Amino acid sequence: MSLTGRRAAIVGVANTAQARRLEGATSRGLAVSAALAALDDAGLTLDDVDGISGDATAAGLLYDLRLGPAWLGRQFGIQAITEAVHAVEAGEADVVLVVAAEAGAYTDRSATAPWTRPENEFVVPFGLFTAAEFALIARRHMVTYGTTPEQLARVAATIRTNGSNTPGAVYAGRGPITVEDVLASRMVADPFHLLDCSMTSEGGCALVIAATDRAADAASAPVHVLGSGSDHAGPAYRHPPAWDLAGRRGGLVLGRIGERAAGRAFAQAGLERADVDVLELYDPFSFEVIRQLEAFGFCGPGEGGPYVEDGGIGLTGATPVTTDGGTMAFSHAGAAPQMFQRVVRGVQQLRGEAGPNQVPGARVALCSGGGAGALFTTVVLLGTELP
Amino acid sequence: MTLLEPQHGPLPHAAPTGASAPFWAGCAEGELRFQRCRDCAAVTFPPVETCRECLSGDLAWEVSSGRGTVYSWTVVHRPATPAFAVPYAPAIVDVAEGFQLLSNLVDVAPEDIRAGLPVAVRFVAVTDSLTLPYFAPEAPEETP
Secondary structure, three states, X not given: OOOOOOOEEEEEEEEXXXXXXXXXXXXXXXXXXXXXXXXXXXXXXXXXXXXXEOOOOHHHHHHHOOOOOOEEOOOOOHHHHHHHHHHHHHOXXXXXXXXXXXXXXXXXXXXXXXXXXXXXXXXXXXXOOHHHHHHHHHHHHHHHHOOOHHHHHHHHHHHHHHHHXXXXXXXXXXXXXXXXXXXXXXXEEXXXXXXXXXXXXXEEEEEEEEEHHHOOOOOOOOEEEEEEEEEEOOOOOOOOOOOOOEOOOOOOEHHHOOHHHHHHHHHHHOOOHHHOOEEEXXXXXXXXXXXXXXXXXXXXXXXXXXXXXXXXXOOOOOOOEOOOOHHXXXXXXXXXXXXXXXXXXXXXXXXXXXXXXXXOOOOEEEEEEEEHHHOEEXXXXXXXXXX | OOXXXXXXXXXXXOOOOOOOHHHHHHHHOOOOEEEEEOOOOOEEOOOOOOOOOOOOOOEEEEEOOOXXXXXXXXXXXXXXXXXXXXXXXXXXXXXXXXXXXXXXXXXXXXXXXXOOOEEEEEEEEEEOOEEEEEEEEOOHHHOO
């Protein structure tokens, strides 16, 4: 919260069409469509925008949309959203567009998607890519706690079935997906089968962050950012993603990354874990959901596998997870959109606009980004009301 | 099950930095090199300009025994690029001198890999210009 007491809220959200390939679409064209749709949702126009963020293309969009002079955000994923909130609350901007899209980036299908392949000298010659990096974290958890492939598959089956029931999801209508389906899919990087992994797809999305006094014309009630946090352990895909990697202060290790971030977010919000109605967890690989449930304090260390096996993450469980299908079944449109889409979905849940997978009466949502294979985890808590 | 094999032929790899050039030169000469701080004796890898413990710039290169144990691993069946023949097994190795290294496991069947498996470095010249430090199970008679 700012010293002036000014509050920012998420007042508009939008997804473009999402698909494995959107023939003829470009990243820029999708970004413009997403931006205009989110502004329309907010009851605002481009003339109201005095800030923009999203990814490396934001400065170009700022110029091409003639938004300048305007505030420019530089953070990635969840942190781009919290950075925009902080900028508005500090008085640096009034209406910030957070937008990203991707199309046409993944064309060589003989290789994994370009954003999954690291270029570091100690990584690239050993054939690492994101699935392998995240598998190294998952395997260590399995060795330490006895977590099973079936428990991982339960995560994937739950999220993919959510996506099957979500209008507009890339894999809408493709389910239900069972644990057996996941285990029967071909192996990508042991313990991850194909269906344990995110898809690749194209699409765009946008959010509008505005001072609450600018949100009077929004069609929907503003969604408040109650707390946020970020944990980083270094650059992604350069160093061994070892569960036990620790820093100078000791204590938390890489495998628990996100615990500190979540603790900070809950402290800001004045909320307990039990106050959260829905978890829009970033789901690049099935195990990452188990890891985050433990790191964020929804179950104890090593208890994530049994927790998901007992149905804790289902739509009727204690903590429904990734209710639109996430990167596994909704969309995974490049580096930035996939992160923003967790927050878009959190907003939809809190507005009661989540369709068949609406969590009844949802008032608080936790959204996350990153993952231990990538050496960072970011968290934001959304709510329908200010504390 | 057949044993995992080293890669052969051109692989994607990045040019060494100033700090890492001695490591790659060591691989070409059959030495697994790492840095130890002359001031605080901390071991660090990958190579750095200043000690990650005490920030000293006085780092000495040493040669590892090349022995270690498997910390974590995966067996890849869908290669990062077509340059890699599958299956291959990226792994984090706990090296005896006290550092961790990303590598690939070779000469082991995928189902025989386990955490704590004793391994030893095996240098393989995949091309004329790239020698990689792979790790293979230590021969039983060499295990203390």
